[in-house]
Amino acid sequence: MLNWQDHLIIAPVLLPLVTAALLLLYDERRRVLKSAISIVATFALFVVAIMLVNMANTPDDRVIPYLLGNWPAPYAIVLVLDRFSAMMVLLTSILGLAALCFSLARWHKVGSHFHTLFQLLLMGLNGAFLTGDLFNLFVFFEVLLAASYGLVLHGTGATRVKAGLHYIAVNLAASSLFLIGVSMIYGVTGTLNMADLAQRIPEVPAEDLMFLQAGGAILGTAFLVKAGAWPLNFWLPTTYTAAAAPVAALFAIMSKVGIYVLLRLSLLFFGELTPRTTGFGDAALFYIGLATIAFGLIGVLASQALGRIAGYSVLVSSGTLLAAIGTGNVAVTGSALFYMVSSTLTIAAFFLLIELVERGQDAAANVLAVTIEAYGDEEEEEEEEVGAVLPATLAILGACFAVSAILLIGLPPFSGFVAKISLLSALFNPAGMGTDTPISTASWVYVALIILSGVAALIAMSRSGIRTFWASMEGNVPRVLVIELVPVAALLFLCLALTIQAAPVMRYLDATAQALHRPHNYIDHVLDAKRSAGFEPMISTTPAAKGDAQ
Template sequence: MMDWARHLIIVPILLPLVTGAALLLIDEVRHGLKALISMTSTLLLFAATLALMRIADGTPVGNDALSWSYAIGSWPAPFAIVLVLDRLAALMLVLTSVLAIASLGFSLARWHKAGPHFHTLFQFLLMGLGGAFLTGDLFNLFVFFEVTLAASYGLLLHGSGMFRVRSGLHYIAINLAASLLFLIGVSMIYGVTGTLNMADLAVRLPTVPPDNRMLLASGTAILGVAFLVKAGVWPLCFWLPSAYMAAAAPVAAVFVLLTKIGFYVLLRLSLLLFGSEAGELTGFGGMVLLTGGMATVAFASFGVLASQAMGRLAGYSVLVSSGTLLAAVGMGDTSVVSGALFYLVSSTLSTAALFMLIELVERAREPGADLLTVTMEAYGDEIDLEEDEPAEVGVIMPGALAVLGICYGCVVLLLAGLPPLSGFVSKFAMLTSMINLDGLGSPMEVPARTWVLVALVILSGLATLIAMMRTGIRTFWAPLELIVPRVLVVEVAPIIMLIALCFFLTLAGGGVLNYTDAAARSLHIPASYIGGVLESVAPPGNSEAVPR
């Protein structure tokens, strides 16, 4: 492979790290300069991740990691800090950079000036995400996980406010507890196996003596709980709707990706460590993920229906997406995982657009409008028109509201999974795979729990449609008082960009599914990942990591 391309793997970590550190040296009053540097770095990050995706997609299925393992410091695995690029990691990196561009662009209207070190925290968040998606070692995953969380604490509290501070403190407490569980689980796994390199762990796991397997299973379960907390599985999701509702709009948009870290790690570890060659631990935790995912979808669907505030509705929409993805991981089927990856991209982009859209829509509503509307519905109060005041007919909707209304309608279609947008395509691909599992002759052989999951996914879409239509009618069709919001182009453009990307996913659905199919098939061939990492050998004195 080309030398520059091989070293490109480390760019998603180094670029935001250097940028964030450099931004600390610039005075806070120079907002324009800091914004320019931060946006330039993010655009370069997008270009680098897009190049990595093209390179990963060009490798044969099953040989992704074999060609793209990178031993930092030129020490061979399992002693080195190994970065591993495959189609899944590349997909998550591109998704991260796209959301970063949209969120950062939205923040330039006013949010990046609302508190100190916004751009530095934002870049460190991107560094932690890039490292978490690329690392091949559990301890380094813990390090990058903590970098991500530390940056997210500052970003969540950005802008102050009593509700934001209170929700932020809850968020910090919950995630500190999850970090403690992470550290305990990693320590137990290391104590039993003597390694934390994921590939080396997959090799040693089947050889663990029987008297230590219970301890290994316990450590793995504790580690899994830490990521289930981050993914927002029921009943560990009580913190998420309030925290995401309290965050600033661009912060909440990029936070949508944080719940996907849990899904990413659980998906990778479940197929790498507990695949068909794991012996007695084959399929470990799969039923927990499936059951927990279904319970999360059911709980979040009720939460969506019960939500009156738009921010809380968006928070529960994140949980619907998270529960669906976790259930797909629990099924462990290649085609289901492929559809889930498509759904991951579509739901992440549309939910991020919703969070940014909410701030603009709320400007067109009176404070407390949700509470007042619910009160009117509950007690049957109506607004009486004076007899001598003729009702206005044919009032033209202001341009800003028209644009916001169109964007809101597109987001409703995406989150509810209605045709013709990518939300429907991704759900259709996933549900079709669920009732046509590999090895089954007819839908009659599909297990009952799978039909329950199919019903929950469909009903969650119906619940989202009802709740968002109700909110849309109150906001755009029959508001208590029409207020024309002041909306800047820099705020609307990121929302339109994310929705346009969802349109692109619809038009390029065949190509996207081909990519996710290849990614899912590679994940179900753990031998390629193991070989790619453990066979990447470089002498300590050599400055290059030479894959073999």
């Protein structure tokens, strides 16, 4: 019998869905009311997410399946709560709350149905993290993509429309690959429930094994597109740069949907429980991750605009995580999860900050600054009086910029440093402390790229910071509202909190990694889930009826 807390598992899906439907009932002119409803619902989602993390954080690695319609697995539409899904729902709610607060200053007014699309995007993200079968993963994937299409086009400007249309075309192609891959897997196994698939894959006949692997590869390609993996990431920097600031901040978690699914499915379908396919695709993910880091750090170095630096930083983050998944090492996975949380919060804060920093700047002046930097200024200027009054707004923005730079580079004392040191430590000690396991050449390349990505961020952020705060050609002080500064400061403060509370956070993430690498607990809890007493499904669950349903 489920208790009332177990029913909270469906709340991250139902709450934004009901809120989105409610918001449609009100005219766009009632923006104050719609904003209030949206912010209350998103805060409630944040509270629910904290409760879900507490529910999942138990010594026995509790996995809680929620059987919709009270059907037993694998016939039920199953939502599954574990440490990993609870963490991703909490991260989504944090970014959603920050982005929504930021948008209340002006962005929610520049287009229709912003709050409705925002809530539907939250619904799709939460559903993708909680679902326990591939079919509903496709459904939630399409929901979040449909909402993101509207949000990426939110606002005006030819650049945004052009980037948005490219984004739509690429993701429609990815959705087609998703559907093809899922169909091939279902054709071989006869099921789409993730836990049931993990049990059936070892029993697939040898003649069908290649067909299964082909389906897995096509499905993986769809999520590599979403994760921004090279060479499928040409669309991401342009789209994220063109999107409105709160939309781009929330999109920082969307690239992690691909990472989440790849990590979850690779260990569930091709992990230790499937001897014939163990490690399938790991090498490809590792080398694709390395190529993505290299591409991203070159893009960071080559970018002059802050938005493009942030976009390419997303690629560096995705490449680091893909390579970590490809190692197949549980210690690396735990460190990579810490890095994912830290980098996602950092990049989201940076996207919001860019909007404030660049407000009031002249694009022509930026081009002129780059020209002067490259060729010099032939005209000699008269010496000016040294020293100037630094307005409080610029001081605050400069401090936030400096913290963001430190986080992106990976310097102490913030969580970016802790994440990279933890990741490097796991790579240098793949079998644990006190062992003499040699470090592979590929791991050395991975380490070198992680360090070089920090150097690239150091150069790019120093160059941009000097041009923006110390050598600004306009000298204009942007007008900034408190409601815009608070979300940026809050996200950066969370990164500081990750540093202070690194030990308990790492314990949680190490336990998450160990559970992912030993998926039998997940499988047993989902397939052995009992129906709730007193709630009968509409169709009989006799053996014959079950056979018909299948």
